[in-house]
Amino acid sequence: MTVGAEQFPADEFVPEAPHGLLTRGELLGDVRPVLRIALVVLVGGVLLGLLWALVAPGEATASGASAPLAAESDHVFDATAVFFLLVTAYGVVVASLAWRATARRGPVMLMGIAVATTAAGWVAARVGTWLAGPLTDRSPVGVLLDRSEASSSGTPGPPIPATLTTLPAEIGSSWTVVGAGLGAVLTYLLCAIALGSDDLGRPSP
Numbered sequence: 001m002t003v004g005a006e007q008f009p010a011d012e013f014v015p016e017a018p019h020g021l022l023t024r025g026e027l028l029g030d031v032r033p034v035l036r037i038a039l040v041v042l043v044g045g046v047l048l049g050l051l052w053a054l055v056a057p058g059e060a061t062a063s064g065a066s067a068p069l070a071a072e073s074d075h076v077f078d079a080t081a082v083f084f085l086l087v088t089a090y091g092v093v094v095a096s097l098a099w100r101a102t103a104r105r106g107p108v109m110l111m112g113i114a115v116a117t118t119a120a121g122w123v124a125a126r127v128g129t130w131l132a133g134p135l136t137d138r139s140p141v142g143v144l145l146d147r148s149e150a151s152s153s154g155t156p157g158p159p160i161p162a163t164l165t166t167l168p169a170e171i172g173s174s175w176t177v178v179g180a181g182l183g184a185v186l187t188y189l190l191c192a193i194a195l196g197s198d199d200l201g202r203p204s205p
Contacts, residue, residue, distance in 0.1 A: 030108035033101075037109075038116035041094055045120030048090055049127030056082050056128070056169035058136050080172035083128065084179045087121040091183030094120075098184075099191045105200040110188050117184040121177035132168035 056079040091113075098113050099105065195201055 027106070027108055030104050030106060033104055034108050034112035037098065037101075038112050038119075041113065041116040041120050042123060044090065044094075045123035046127050048086060048120065049124035049129075050131055052083050052086055052124060052128040053131035053135050053169070056132065058132070058166040058169045076170055076172050079169040080176060083125065083171050084176040087117075087124060087177060088179035088183040090120065090124075091117040091180040091185075092187045094180075095184040095187035095191070099188060102201055103203060105192075105202045110185065113184045113188065114181045118178060118181035121180035124180075125171055125174070125177055129168075129171060132170075136166055136168040 058079075059076060094113055094117050098109055101109070192200055
């Protein structure tokens with residue numbers, strides 16, 4: 001039995017032309033609006049650093065203790081974790097708002113918010129560390145400390161008179177700034193995947 005050519009049209013197995021590809025002119029046209037968005041995102045990094053400096057916990061030290069206070073040793077991690085969560089949430093918010101700019105959806109916007117949010121995280125770290133000193137109440141407070149928590153041996157005994165002073169909060173790792181970029185990129189990509197359209201819903205020029 002022979003199969004007629006009419007049963008398999010010649011163009012049946014020809015791949016369709018890609019849909020939604022941006023032209024060079026469209027990509028270049030996105031650069032200037034994305035740069036304006038990036039500048040706004042950087043300004044937001046200053047406010048983010050101020051917010052972190054206000055909420056991040058400092059570490060209290062005791063003048064009469066022979067070892068760091070056990071109850072305060074985790075505050076460096078706490079301050080770092082708070083910063084990472086803040087910059088990551090900032091990246092998610094920026095990407096969500098950038099996705100609403102339907103006329104600029106595409107690789108230029110994705111790269112722009114990735115770089116801008118990471119830079120904003122760096123700005124937030126610098127500003128937050130700088131502001132943490134003036135915003136921290138360093139007034140000394142006289143207290144009686146449990147000897148087991150304030151001595152290097154950890155042995156129990158009578159309370160130790162000491163003076164507590166709070167040190168400014170610190171960011172334990174500089175790698176936390178990448179949380180903003182990761183949050184922005186993942187959010188933007190998830191929006192594109194959820195939409196499921198080759199042209200990302202971008203209107204025709």
